[in-house]
Amino acid sequence: MHVFRDRKSLLMLFGLPIVQIVLFGFALTNEIKNSKIAVLDYSKDNVTRAITHEIEASRYFEIAINATNKNEIEETFKKNKIKSAIIFPSDFENKLYHLHKARVQIIADASDPNTATTLVNYLTSIIQNYWKEKISTAAVPLQIIPEVRMLYNPELKSAQNFVPGVIALVLMLVCVMMTSISIVREKELGTMEVLLVSPFKPILVILSKAVPYLALSLVNLIVILVLSVYALGLPINGSIVLLFAVSMLYIITALSLGLLISTSTASQQTAMLLSLMGMLLPTILFAGFMFPIENMPLPLKIFSNVVPAKWFYIIVKSIMIKGLGIESIWKETLILLVMTLLLLILSLKKFKVRLA
């Protein structure tokens, strides 16, 4: 009987499995669909056109641009617009028919090694299928040799993928949980009542709650980075200062989120639950390091934009693995900044100068 009285628990009991099944089953597949690819065709002959057509026709790929030179491809990779590229050298058809052998270059963004490997496999199999059809009609065995280049992460280390993810997750969890409990605890213990009857300002309370956790989280960040550099052998390719600066921003985002939860809940338990359910799940699911966001249905894709971890994950990957500078991540940084300001203002507004 008691179970049925408690509507919230009941909702959790039945709602959670449904949400999870739907999410994991439909939205969050590891399979890749419509991955953006760049095609650089120096040859522009029948064979290359046919292969390009095959690629476009497959549901795995979507041709983002037809590049004209290698620089253009580099650039688009840096802007995170494509996950892979295929380059046909000049005289592809001629070489294939006269030398019986032609090379094709495949480049994949291996900062996410799983996706990169899958993409490369898809591409080679598309080429091979095409080649198998051809070989039945040709007199001599023809060979198309794919040359694979894994961009950013040639050894396909998975640490490259999960370290930025873990940083995003851990910082989010620690900051949100710790701060969300902090103000609520004052309410629960009754110290808020005495605090209120004193000439302090709300902003001061919020700041004094946030600053210690900011320091603690920075220590956390250093520990993770030292571990990943020395224990996992993962180099930091970009500027460390920049990495720390954006991490600081991200920590502040998480802290303000925690404070908002803290000022709007009444008990430590609710605050804890809210930060766990409200933060952990979306961060894991929508940050992009477990499940590629590209494959999600549109509503979820849109939703992923409000998850701060998503933006931070892109930034960290860009700095740590790709070694990019501020010019390629300013957009993400700006989004985080705006989120932080909004959250801070909201939590200040929500802070009650009275008890009820």
Add this chain to the structure above:
Amino acid sequence: MNYAVEVENIRKTYTSEIGTTHALQDISFAVNSGELFGLIGPDGAGKTSLFRILTTVLLADGGKATVNGFDVVNKYREIRSCVGYMPGKFSLYQDLTVEENLNFFATLFGTTLEANYELVKDIYIQIEPFKKRRAGKLSGGMKQKLALCCALIHKPAVLFLDEPTTGVDPVSRKEFWEMLKRLKQQGITILVSTPYMDEATLCDRIALIQHGTILSIDTPQKIIASFPHPLYAIKSPEIYRLLKDIHAYENTLSCYAFGEYLHLIFKEENHNDELLHFLTNKNHEQVVLKPIEASIEDCFIELLK
């Protein structure tokens, strides 16, 4: 501005699923500067709600109130910096030590322990031996002394103490009231609430409060003097049967248990012997009957009728 606290038709209603509770129903009173004013009433009478409204942490549904001349709604910032508040629930940082708590609250009000040491000295000396101990590990009486210290640290003009002696042993209670008297001598207006009727006589003036309404406001002496009937105390070894039989007696106006005695009011005077005779017939032995002076609690019970 003679009044330290002025309350005019303050009303507060709580609505919940169970129903509506009228915590305060159009309460009005005034406290003079430098007065030790007691709010006496049982649990749920509305004392805490009133204190919260006066310390500006709760908004009243209607009426006006000023503390130290400041309106509790518009001038809440001014009030917050000139009053000391000690909530009924122990509300200090349990994981900070005694000393750290004091310093924290001193800093909060922009002062230091040293600057106002004179004011809190009497009390602080008693808890000083434990200054390195965490507040959560103190005994009940010590906690209240520390809380009082923290509420006093900025030399408030008005001190609000919400049930400071609830759950405190009798010796500590006595000490606590002595401290309040000394604070009063320093010119601090003190509003104190308590469910203990025996503490009422220690206040300058008291307000008896029940179900959100004030039954009577006066000095404890005048309230006692205004008790309308001669009062008797009566006891016997079989106190429960005695109570039942007295209730059955025709000339009893009221009779209720009060400690080891029963307090008794007759409808008409001079029926003492008749009652004793009546009781002897009912096989009561060793009956003691004597006239007594009414206490605040008797007044309270009388006012509740």
